Amino acid sequence: MSRTGPRRSESIRVAVLNAADDLLVEQGFAATTIEGIATRAGVAKQTIYRWWKSKVEILLDALEEDALEGLAWAEPAGTPAEDLTAHLHRVADFFQEPAGRVLQALLGNAQLDKDAAAALREGFLLKQRARDLAGLAAIIERHTGSTPDEDHLGHLADLLLGPIYYRVLVFGAPPAKDLLEPAAHLTLNLATPTDN
Amino acid sequence: MSRTGPRRSESIRVAVLNAADDLLVEQGFAATTIEGIATRAGVAKQTIYRWWKSKVEILLDALEEDALEGLAWAEPAGTPAEDLTAHLHRVADFFQEPAGRVLQALLGNAQLDKDAAAALREGFLLKQRARDLAGLAAIIERHTGSTPDEDHLGHLADLLLGPIYYRVLVFGAPPAKDLLEPAAHLTLNLATPTDN
Amino acid sequence: MSRTGPRRSESIRVAVLNAADDLLVEQGFAATTIEGIATRAGVAKQTIYRWWKSKVEILLDALEEDALEGLAWAEPAGTPAEDLTAHLHRVADFFQEPAGRVLQALLGNAQLDKDAAAALREGFLLKQRARDLAGLAAIIERHTGSTPDEDHLGHLADLLLGPIYYRVLVFGAPPAKDLLEPAAHLTLNLATPTDN
Amino acid sequence: MSRTGPRRSESIRVAVLNAADDLLVEQGFAATTIEGIATRAGVAKQTIYRWWKSKVEILLDALEEDALEGLAWAEPAGTPAEDLTAHLHRVADFFQEPAGRVLQALLGNAQLDKDAAAALREGFLLKQRARDLAGLAAIIERHTGSTPDEDHLGHLADLLLGPIYYRVLVFGAPPAKDLLEPAAHLTLNLATPTDN
DNA sequence: GTCTAATCGAGACGGTACGTCGAGTCTTGAG
DNA sequence: CTCAAGACTCGACGTACCGTCTCGATTAGAC
Structure with missing residues (x-):
């Protein structure tokens, strides 16, 4: 009933x-x-x-609908290095789109309000982190034939994505595009077991 | 008169x-x-x-007094790699201090308000960028004997600092400390002309 | 059907x-x-x-059930003067009872809302006025043997009941009881044709 | 200072x-x-x-400025009976004026809200009561040569003013004017010591 | 020593948005 | 068709800060 x-x-x-x-x-x-x-x-x-409860919750709702595709890891389409570079371009471009503006605003607001930060983390960032780790792991596996352990994978993700977020959040614009390809190669190199 | x-x-x-x-x-x-x-x-x-003009200006004033030393590049005290690693630790720790909280808040607010973003950039971030580039250049010079060109230096700074800001601004806490030493070594490797 | x-x-x-x-x-x-x-x-x-249609109508409905007896004119039980005095006491007491509170509230609200005033008048006050005039007329008839004309009767009712409502509505409590008996006698005196 | x-x-x-x-x-x-x-x-x-604190307080403030003259007892201008009758006319007319509407509304609201009732009582009604008693006493003194005691005076005021307020508050309009002169005479008669 | 001009505290003022309440209307599905 | 439940629009509530303003009182040079 x-x-x-x-x-x-x-x-x-x-x-x-x-x-x-x-x-x-x-x-x-x-x-x-x-x-x-x-x-x-x-x-x-x-x-x-x-x-x-607040406009932040509304924007979070809006983000969930839009950001999934904007930050999604695409299917393999070329070499791992090419795919990884392409993904970095996609992330950099994302922050120019409306959905990216929403994420940027929510990240900004999260610095100012602990509850908002927790909501954003729970509602979006941790899920996105999981998707990023999975996407990166898949590419690395294609490249090296093995999957790095959790911690190493996290570090690689930080090295890879950190500079993009840093440029966006601190300097207001995505990094120069010529940073992205070296960063992709570098990450793949670091992912090979012998370099670890 | x-x-x-x-x-x-x-x-x-x-x-x-x-x-x-x-x-x-x-x-x-x-x-x-x-x-x-x-x-x-x-x-x-x-x-x-x-x-x-606003509370942002007040906080910016407060930041200028405190952040200079918190984010300053120290005098050489060990090998370039050691000094660079030490600096990264200093930056990571900075965000736990009051002055770091102020910077974090101002960065957050800058995502929400273009004027505030411009003021923060002019009043602090660009100066700090210059200090970071100079500090990094000095260490690289000690390590390799030559100074990388401006663009390359910028990329290195992004790779080095990006992950720290990323973890702080996106996940609310500095990265695990064991990320910092590899990042320092990596950066120095990348700085040697032949690896570029 | x-x-x-x-x-x-x-x-x-x-x-x-x-x-x-x-x-x-x-x-x-x-x-x-x-x-x-x-x-x-x-x-x-x-x-x-x-x-x-409104809460006023609800209360009016509630009033109709309760106020009829509370403000009713009793059967003759003593001299006209005694009966009239007793009725005044009943009216004064009525405003302390729940039903009296309802009437008081509706009268209050009627000052603030013309529609509510009209509804109260139509639904209750005019009927009660008729009952009051009839009750008073009966007592006067017992006292003097004749019935005063409509206008005169109305004035007597006003002089008789006015002070009670006045004290209740303006000063929040019924008049001192020792006002009631003189008022009753006075009214009966005024009702004798020669005193008019 | x-x-x-x-x-x-x-x-x-x-x-x-x-x-x-x-x-x-x-x-x-x-x-x-x-x-x-x-x-x-x-x-x-x-x-x-x-x-x-509320609109009631505003209206009370407004009332204090306007009602003083509207309900004031005038200087002697004729016989006591004439002056008293004139005053009753003034009171009845008062409720047709803006200030009278305000008083009527505040009286209505007072039935619905205990705090408002207390404020109205303290802020206006008790003061007006004192003025009424004084004005009535003066006229009676001119008429009979002596002042009635407090209680008696209060009863006379209730008998005199009650019907007017009753008609206004219960039936929405002042009483017929021909009620007023008899009421005035009646009151003066009652005020003579032998009739007490 | 005035004089004079700015600083300072206190806080009144016109605004904008907040988050809440109840009014009265409308929609759904159970009985 | 009635009913409980409750979503919906609307208007007002009373509050918090905003940024501007006015008012003396105070203070530190200039004369």
Whole structure:
């Protein structure tokens, strides 16, 4: 005997996520207010508060829908080095897209608010980390024939992705593209057991 | 004929910077309001607005006093590899200190506010970048006897520092310490012209 | 061919009226919300709106059941003066009872809302006025042997009841009891044609 | 050494009181919201909350300024009976004026809210009661040469004013004018020591 | 010693957004 | 068709800070 009464409106959910996304890109994080989202989505404020605790939760919801593909590891299409380089380009490009702006804003906000940081970590970053480790492991395996252990894999991921996030978050733009290919090669070299 | 009347009070300046620092560490960035700083410093709001444009400027002021030494490159004390590893440890530790928290908050806020980002870049990050490049160049020179060109040096700095900032800003804590020594050696290897 | 489906549930009607009554006495008029009544009566809001237009209508419904006896003119039991005095005591006491509180609240609300005022007038006050005039006329007739004309009777009712309502509505409590007996005698005196 | 800084703006105070008055008369009590008053007065909501706790306090403030003259007892101008009758006319007319509407609304609200009732009593009704007793005593003294005792005077005031308030608050309009002169004469008769 | 001009505290003010409450309407599925 | 449950829009609530402003009181050169 399931419960009675009206159900949550999916169209409202989508309208809110889109409104939040749009506002963030157009006006920035500070100007993305709950009232603004409500107005733009044509929805009552109370309806937003019924389903989300804060604008950060809304953006996190929006991110989950959009970022999965933007940061996904593609199927093999060339040599491991080529595929890895291509992925780094994809990550660098991602931060220019709307979904990337959302992630950037949420990362920024996470520095300012411990709860938001925890929510972002749980809701997105750790999952993405797992996907990154899996994607990187697959490429390394294609390259060397074996999978590095967890710790080593994590270090490689940090060396590989760290510079991109660093340039984006600290200097406001992805790194020069000519950094990416050497970084990919370097990582694959480090992944060969003898170099460990 | 110079002007008359009282001059800017240094004690007020210090009280405001300390109040801002303390509030940030104790309550977080969002709770660090101009009104709160004014109250805690025992100062009128107007007095703050007379000398600073926003709380970001206050924190930037506070950062400039504290971060210089926290992120400074030390004098040679061992082999280049040892010195470089030691510096990476220093950077990682810096983000645990109050001054590091301020930088982290300002970096976070910079993701959310373009003006704040520009101010942080101009007021701190670019200068620190220059110091980092100089410090790294000096160590490489000791190691290889020659200085890499500007672009290459920048890439090396990104590879070296990126992972630390990445772990701090994305995962909320500095990387495992055992990542740092390999990263230092790696960077020095990459700096030798033949490996490029 | 009469209509199908269940009819209005009497148990719900009673539950709602009681819930409204209770809430009014316990929490006051403002805190007596439709939502509160619905919750307390274990009934859906919509069900209330199906049968009543507003909380005022609910309270009016509740009043009609209780106030009739509370403000009723009793059968002759003594001299006209005694009976009139007794009635005044009954009216004064009525405002201390729950039903009196409801009337007081509805009178209060009527000052603030023209529609509510009209509803109260139509639904209760004019009927009560008629009962009061009839009761008073009966007593006067017993006393003087004749019935005063409509206008005169109305004035007498105003002089008689006015002070009680005045004390209750303006000063929050019924008048001192020793006002009531002189008022009763006075009214009867004024009712004798020669004193008019 | 009095305090420094800007003082409360008198023009704002007046603008708020007028806006509240106007809204009450034009739209009624329920539609007289703090936000509406603020908008109409061209004032920030916070400014209202700084000086008044609720709209009731605002209206009370407004009342104090306007009701004093509207309900004042005039100087002797004729016989005591004439003056008393004139005063009753003044009271009955008062409830048709804006200030009278305010009093009526506040009386209505007082039935619904104990705190509001207490505030109204303290802030206005008890003072007005004192003025009424004094005014009535003066007229009686002119008529009979002596002043009745406190209790008796109170009863006379209740008999005199009760019917007017009763008709206004219960039936929504002042009593027929021909009630007033008999009521005045009656009261003076009752005030003569032998009739007591 | 004035004089004079800026600094400083205190805080009033117009705003914007917050997060909450209840109103009244509408939708769903059970009985 | 009625009902409980509750999603929905709407308007107002009272609060927090924002950034601007005004008001004396204080202070430190210039004369």
